Amino acid sequence: MLKKERYYSLDVFRGMTVALMITVNNPGSWSHVYAPLDHAQWAGCTPTDLVFPFFLFVVGNAMAFVIPRLREAGDKAFLSKVIRRSLLIFGIGLFLNWFPFIKWDGDHIVAKGWENIRIFGVLQRIAVAYLFGSLIIYYCKTKTAIALSVAILLIYWWLCYVLGSPGDPYSLQGWFGTKMVDIPILGTNHMYHGEGVPFDPEGIASSMAPVVQVIIGYLTGRYIRLKGKSYEMVTHLFVAGALLLFVGAFWGQFFIISKKIWTSTFVLLSSGWALIILAVIIYFIELKSKRTWLDKFFNVFGKNPLFIFVLSGLLPRLLWMIRIPAGTENGQPVYTNPLAWFYDHVCKPVFANEYNSSLLYAICFIVFMWVIVYFMDKKKIYIKV
Known part of the structure; x- marks a missing residue:
């Protein structure tokens, strides 16, 4: 007979999966990603x-x-x-x-x-x-x-x-x-x-x-x-x-x-x-x-997995459309966007190694996503399909 028990660990595993999925999809620079955080080239x-x-x-x-x-x-x-x-x-x-x-x-x-x-x-x-x-x-x-x-x-x-x-x-x-x-x-x-x-x-x-x-x-x-x-x-x-x-x-x-x-x-x-x-x-x-702070961190992702994954894709696409003047090059205006600006002016100056800067950006992004799902959890807002 199937036992009707609540498994907090399954919520943590689901949240961990979603959080890591968002993190590896949002580095500061695709040219500076540590090997474990990148896909295998083929095999x-x-x-x-x-x-x-x-x-x-x-x-x-x-x-x-x-x-x-x-x-x-x-x-x-x-x-x-x-x-x-x-x-x-x-x-x-x-x-x-x-x-x-x-x-x-x-x-x-x-x-x-x-x-x-x-x-x-x-x-x-x-x-x-x-x-x-x-x-x-x-x-x-x-x-x-x-x-x-x-x-x-x-x-x-x-x-x-x-x-x-x-x-x-x-x-x-x-x-x-x-x-x-x-x-x-x-x-x-x-x-x-x-x-x-x-x-x-x-x-x-x-x-x-x-x-x-x-x-x-x-x-x-x-x-x-x-x-x-x-x-x-x-x-x-x-x-x-x-x-x-x-x-x-x-x-x-x-x-x-x-x-x-x-x-x-x-x-x-x-x-x-x-x-x-x-x-x-x-x-x-x-x-x-x-139980530690880490499982509590992942748990809230597990309660709104599809919503936060979709939001992590929609938000960058929307912000990429916003142009911020960034000088000129060969006489032509150059533009950046809010996310690129944040990476260039906040994350890159922190480390001499740009791989660390790229990782810092990904961490900042996932923390921002966590804040959203944390407050949704506090308000008992769960979006399912």
Whole structure:
């Protein structure tokens, strides 16, 4: 029987994930980011690469507490809620990509046309993974969900190997997803170009494996509820995490570990770390009753995760539109914006090492976001979709 216990540690883990996601997305300078706070160029895994899959794990984890109520409400209520929520999250992500709908073109403001707007992104991936993960979890028994998860990971590996370029199927140029799926469906103008070529790390082709991340999160949450707050539960989570790490690392000898194409090995490795870190947090918070200022700091992020993540994306885009005169260059006026001004005049003078200045800016930004969610929590304002 599922135990109806409150897990403060799960709120802390969710808040930690959201806070780190915002922090690594907002450095003072993208040219001065410490390696652990930056993504791996292609293959490999840094601490920053773990943040997004942790978020998907958290989505599945929360479902372990919601699915039983949805089953009681019936299929119609379940489908209505899941489809509506998925569309809403996807729509918010698309809105974020388009916002603020205008841009500077020289000295004039012009509209940002739909023809160059990226369709997919972080929230869109969450929406897709949540939708299909929910359907599998709701309609399948646990053993079937596990079997389907294994099948998805193996099928994705097979597709990458068979359809990729011979001898180089997992590289940026050799991966099958861009030319065979994303470009034909999305078009190059609606894709990410951060790699120098049209390639979308959150596109359609790489959306299979993230579904498994949600399912693993759900199975973890369900197991936590079944076992309750016990040393046995924490031990099993830790062992399961270590096992996933081992399998992911071993499989990684044949199928690269890469967030960019969200490989099956990346799912196992990142889920393993999520289980281990969650087990440690549960151990100290739930079993040892040790709470510090740090868990209180993260907890408020966990209560308004989607809202504060969206706000952290909207606010910089809005402030980037504000021009502040910053002298001239070659006879032409030069402008800055409030965020760049803050970095140049407040953060950079503090340190001689610009990597530290860039990190200081990110810390200032996350503290500012914390103040917002802290006062929302005090006022009992919780925005959910």
